Structure formats: structure tokens, C-alpha cells
Amino acid sequence: MTSVLVLNGPNLNLLGTRQPEVYGSATLAMVEDACRAHAAKIGFEIACLQSNHEGALIDAIHDAKGRHQGIVLNAGAYTHTSIALMDALISVEIPAVEVHLSNIHARETFRHTSYIAKASLGQICGFGTQGYLLALDALAAHLKATGAA
Template sequence: MASVLIINGPNLNLLGQRQPEVYGTTTLADIEMACARHAETLGLDISCTQSNHEGALIDVIHGAKGVHNGLVINAGAYTHTSIALMDAVASVELPMVEVHLSNIHAREAFRHVSYLSKVAIGQICGFGPKGYLMALDALAERITPK
């Protein structure tokens, strides 16, 4: 069975509490449960991880090679600053979908730049938690046998 690793970056552990007017009231645990249910309908195995530390995220990405068939990444603020995360994704050669709960293109100008988009098969933003399910759909089309 194909496997997807869902990676969440800094401050996403505070979903449901942090700026609910921007990010909503759904918690990260709620998102992970919804992803698990949706992945089952797609015939995917998933694993989820979150870290507030850039190096830990890089280690998780490196560890995905040979274990998972694709990645879903919400790198939070590291999206706009981390060339190292971009390089890590490029190095593992796995299809990756970038996800953001809010529409980063309708926010502050610094959020319009995404280093991860340069190595992603696509970017989903502005659809709240549903964006993760959309990312799983996109990856399932790429990594599961027809």
C-alpha cells in the first residue's frame, strides 16, 4: 500500500488556539484524524509528524526516502524562509504537495514567497483543513497503481 508522510512545521501544534480568525478552530489532532479517515478511502497509509525545529523537519524529510511514496508539507513560516527545507525535499525525490490553511497570497507580502513551491507538484492554500484532504487526493492520483 502506498504511504504518505504528512509534515507540519512551526506553531501548527497550536492550531485551534492560535489566531482562530486566520487559522480556524480545528486542531492539528482533528486534521490528522480527518486525514487518516480520508487516506483509508484512498487506499493510502499515512504517518503524521510536527516539529517547531527546522533541523528536525529536515531529518524527517530525509528519513522519508525509501519509506514513503509522497509528502504533504505545511511548513508554516519556514515556507517563506527555508532554502534548507526546499533542498531536503528535492534530495529525497518524492512527490510533495505544499499545504497552507490560509490563502498566503492574500496575506502579507512576505508570505507570497514560497521556497517549497519550487519543489512541489502543487500548492493548496486557503481551503482550511480541507486542503490536507485535497493534497492526499492529488498524491493518490500520482502514487497509487491504476
């Protein structure tokens, strides 16, 4: 069965309480549950991981090679700073979709730059938690089109 890693970066463990006017009221557990339910509908297995530590996220991406056929990544603020995460995604050659709850292009200028986008199939931002489900659908379409699913 096709397996996807849903990987969340720094501060996403605070979803539901951190700036709900920007990030919504859903908790990370609710996001993960929605991803699991949607993945089951489209025939995917998923693993979920959140870390506030860049190295742990890099390790998870490395560990995904040979285990997962896709990655959904919300790298949080590391999106705008981490060449290391970009390099990890490029190195493992696993299709990835970048997700953000808010529209990063409508926010502060520093958020407009994404190193993750350079290593991803695409970027979904501004649709709240629905973005994760859209990312799973995008991966499903890509994997089917390439024969990897």
C-alpha cells in the same frame, strides 16, 4: 500499501487556539484524524509529524526516502525562509504537495514567496483543513498516473 508523510511545521501544534480567525478552530489532532480517515478511503497509510524545529523537519524528509511515496507539507513560516527544506525535498525525490490553511497570497507580501513550491508538485492554500485532504487526493492522482501507487 502506499504511504504518505503528513508533515507540519512551526506553530501548527497551536491549531485551534492560535488565531482561529485565520487558521480555523480545528486542532492539529483533528487535522491528523481527518487525514487518517481520508487516507484509509483512498488506500493510503499515513504517518503524521509536527515539529517547531527546522532540522527535525529536514530529518523527517530525509527519513521519508524509501519509506513513503509522498509528502504533504505545511511548513508554516519556514515556507517563506527555508532553502534547507526546499533542498531536502529536492534531494529525496519524493513527490510533495505544499499545504497552507490560509491563502498565503492574500496575506502579507512576505508570505507570497514559497521556497517549498519550487520543490513541490503543487500548492494548496486557502481551503482550511480541507486542503490536507485535497493534497492527499492530488498525491493519489499523481502516484496513480506515474505508476508509483
